[in-house]
Amino acid sequence: MTAGLVWRVVREKRAILLVLSLALLVNLGIAGLVVYPMSASVQTGERQATDATRALHAAEREFAAASATLTGRTRAADDLKKFYTKVLPADLAGARRATYLTLTRLARDAELKVERRTEEVFEQRQSEADAGNALVRLGISMVLRGDYESVRQFLNRIEAAPEFIAIDNLTLAAGSEPGSALVLMVELSTYYQRTSHGR
Numbered sequence: 536m537t538a539g540l541v542w543r544v545v546r547e548k549r550a551i552l553l554v555l556s557l558a559l560l561v562n563l564g565i566a567g568l569v570v571y572p573m574s575a576s577v578q579t580g581e582r583q584a585t586d587a588t589r590a591l592h593a594a595e596r597e598f599a600a601a602s603a604t605l606t607g608r609t610r611a612a613d614d615l616k617k618f619y620t621k622v623l624p625a626d627l628a629g630a631r632r633a634t635y636l637t638l639t640r641l642a643r644d645a646e647l648k649v650e651r652r653t654e655e656v657f658e659q660r661q662s663e664a665d666a667g668n669a670l671v672r673l674g675i676s677m678v679l680r681g682d683y684e685s686v687r688q689f690l691n692r693i694e695a696a697p698e699f700i701a702i703d704n705l706t707l708a709a710g711s712e713p714g715s716a717l718v719l720m721v722e723l724s725t726y727y728q729r730t731s732h733g734r
Contacts, residue, residue, distance in 0.1 A: 622699050623670075623726055627656065630673045630727040633698045638677065638723070641696065645689035647681035647719070659729070674703070675723040680716045693723070700725050 545552060624630040631654065642649050657672040679689070686707060693700055704722040709715070 619728060622697075623728065626727055627671070627673065630725050634673065634675055634700060634723070634725050637696055637698050637700065638675070638693075641689055641692045642677075642679055645681065645685045645692065647679040647685045647689055648716075649677060649679055650718075651678040652676070669729045670726045671729050673725050673727065675700075675725070677719075677721050677723070679719045679721070681719070683717055686717060686719050689719070690721075698725070 624633050635652075638652075639649065653676045655674045655676075657674055659671065679686070681689075690702065690705070693702060701724045702721060703724050706720040708718045708720070
């Protein structure tokens with residue numbers, strides 16, 4: 536098509552072209568004023584929905600972590616209560632009875648000779664008592680004599696005993712004469728709850 540022919544078609548069909556041009560302008564106006572803002576609004580809504588979903592998942596994770604912490608704290612409190620009531624002796628007499636019988640039996644079973652045993656109650660400082668620490672420590676010192684295998688058995692059995700007895704310190708020395716038995720000096724502890732009358 537030549538340029539002259541195009542201008543002739545435009546002059547003859549001017550009314551139709553004018554209507555089509557107006558319709559095109561109206562469509563462009565509607566697209567610019569209505570459709571584009573609506574699509575931008577939809578995209579914003581989709582972004583907000585995605586952000587809300589992420590926030591919901593983060594909140595669910597935080598809730599699960601908080602629930603696990605609460606469950607763990609409750610379980611720890613229950614375990615601690617069970618430890619205080621079922622594992623630790625109830626008082627000084629119970630602590631002495633449990634440690635004396637247990638340690639004597641373990642030494643005898645390991646074929647160690649008990650040469651000396653002393654006990655000392657370590658009272659809490661006032662700051663510990665004020666902080667709610669209701670445990671009192673019973674310290675036990677023992678001097679035993681025997682061979683290396685017996686010493687090893689004795690220490691292993693203390694560690695495996697159901698009574699709560701902690702090994703605080705130990706010293707192993709050779710006897711004064713060649714071929715004589717080893718001397719084990721061991722410091723142990725157990726704990727019991729302070730009663731209302733102080734011990």
